[in-house]
Amino acid sequence: MLDKDNIHRRIETPDMKDYGVYLAVDRLLECQKPLADLCTPDELQFQIVHQVEELWMKLIAFTLTEIDGHMAAGETMRVLSLFDRVNRIMRLMTDQLSLLETMSPFDYQSIRLLLGNGSGQESPGFQLLLTLPQPLWARYKAAYLDVAGRSVADVYDTGYRHDEAYMVAEAMVEYDEQFQLFRAHHIQLIHRSIGMGSKSLKGRPVELLDAGMRHRFFPELWDVRAAMTDRWGAQYGVKRDSISGASAAGHGSGL
């Protein structure tokens, strides 16, 4: 049998040796509501998941500014390592959303009553992240395209060399994709906890989030693919003849 009172006391008054002091574990564990005040046991998970996500967004914002500096200095290997880190964090952020799927819609409703009209849209980390891609794109253009008199089409297609400019661009595409995957999973989480067609605590329909999910940070890097398909496809027109001689009618592969 577990001695609940004793365990709760030990959780809230950690033994502070050097490890705890360096990591400020006491202050970290004070960032959640006192255990005795939780409206439901699930509230602890709800707070911790949101707080951990804020920490990851802090690390992403910090790392993107480092990346900006390394792009300016032409240090591409560092840029790629750090983008790898950022993209791994984005995957963690998306994975962690699923923890909240272990919370029942009933338990969430009691937590929701305590949120005022607060919403994830007010997340300081998320708001900061939304402002970073544009200046980062300007840096990429200056450091990898303008300086060499190149365009995105040149890097991807007409002058394609699978070089540094291409690798950094693909790391940025990966970030863009991971960010949108986070948004898509978050919408699924909303459907699971408060339902489709419901309103946010600000009274807005949650479907408004769909527009954000379709947003692209680096549209030029997506558009170039469609332009390539059009340019390469121009040799056969809109629809290509079968290469097997068989009729493609009804198969609709459309690769």
Ligand code: HEM
């Ligand atoms: C049960 C869990 C959750 C529910 C029911 C929920 C619900 C919502 C709702 C209804 C909105 C729209 C707000 C509005 O229009 O004002 C929203 C936005 C948002 N939430 Fe959550 N959320 C949950 C978990 C999370 C978690 C764990 C995070 C972690 C970062 C998060 C981050 C955000 C962000 C960043 C937005 C703004 C999204 C955008 O503009 O694309 N949410 N959430």
